[in-house]
Amino acid sequence: MGFIFQTFSSSIGKKMLMAASGSFLGLFILVHVVGNSTSFLGREVFLSYAHHLHSLGFLIPIFELTMLTVFSFHIVLALLLLLENRKARPQRYAVVNSRGGRSLGSKTMIYTGGIILVFVVVHLLNFHFINRDTPIADVVRNTLQQPGYAVFYIVGVLALGLHISHGFWSLFQSFGIEHPKYTSSLDRTAAISGLMVGLIFSLIPLLALLVPSFLL
Numbered sequence: 086m087g088f089i090f091q092t093f094s095s096s097i098g099k100k101m102l103m104a105a106s107g108s109f110l111g112l113f114i115l116v117h118v119v120g121n122s123t124s125f126l127g128r129e130v131f132l133s134y135a136h137h138l139h140s141l142g143f144l145i146p147i148f149e150l151t152m153l154t155v156f157s158f159h160i161v162l163a164l165l166l167l168l169e170n171r172k173a174r175p176q177r178y179a180v181v182n183s184r185g186g187r188s189l190g191s192k193t194m195i196y197t198g199g200i201i202l203v204f205v206v207v208h209l210l211n212f213h214f215i216n217r218d219t220p221i222a223d224v225v226r227n228t229l230q231q232p233g234y235a236v237f238y239i240v241g242v243l244a245l246g247l248h249i250s251h252g253f254w255s256l257f258q259s260f261g262i263e264h265p266k267y268t269s270s271l272d273r274t275a276a277i278s279g280l281m282v283g284l285i286f287s288l289i290p291l292l293a294l295l296v297p298s299f300l301l
């Protein structure tokens with residue numbers, strides 16, 4: 086009990102929990118991006134993937150509840166850390182050290198996080214809380230063919246890519262995995278992972294918008 090309290094009350098403990106919950110969400114993103122890539126192979130492959138997913142039966146609500154808990158936990162921790170940082174450093178530094186993860190990703194974490202939250206709510210309303218009589222390929226097609234939604238999805242997934250690029254980097258920092266020899270390759274891996282996720286996901290609304298036969 087004491088250990089749990091200590092972890093929650095220290096800044097580094099919260100950062101470690103942030104990194105652990107972020108890794109779990111990142112794993113889901115990885116599976117989701119691979120799963121959704123089946124849409125590039127045509128309607129039948131995409132529908133077959135969705136069908137296999139639904140055949141997991143009772144595991145689905147368990148997974149959904151876990152996701153919701155971890156996602157909420159990640160957001161609450163982020164807000165607690167933000168408040169802590171503001172309290173500890175009410176005045177912004179005049180000069181910002183460019184090393185130590187000060188990247189576009191790190192500076193925009195709270196904003197990209199906010200965009201992702203709005204994105205997930207709209208996304209679940211679009212694709213999850215729906216009438217299941219319509220094949221999911223048509224739901225995706227009909228939604229993403231609308232320019233407003235296509236742009237919204239592209240902005241959302243690019244924000245996610247930027248968020249991941251810093252999240253991945255800070256995962257190693259939080260667990261003290263750092264060595265001058267590997268710093269630059271870690272930076273590069275983090276940036277490339279975020280970019281890949283953003284680009285692959287954004288290809289789906291782009292194709293829906295530009296290719297009339299997409300998922301037909």
Ligand code: HEM
Binds near residue numbers: 117208
């Ligand atoms: C272009 C990008 C995306 C597409 C086309 C897409 C597509 C889908 C589809 C079709 C489903 C419903 C699956 C089903 O029940 O049959 C789904 C569910 C879901 N998506 Fe996405 N997705 C995208 C991006 C994202 C992103 C970036 C996130 C998270 C940040 C996300 C989070 C979720 C979640 C949490 C669910 C609910 C999982 C469940 O039903 O158990 N998606 N997505």
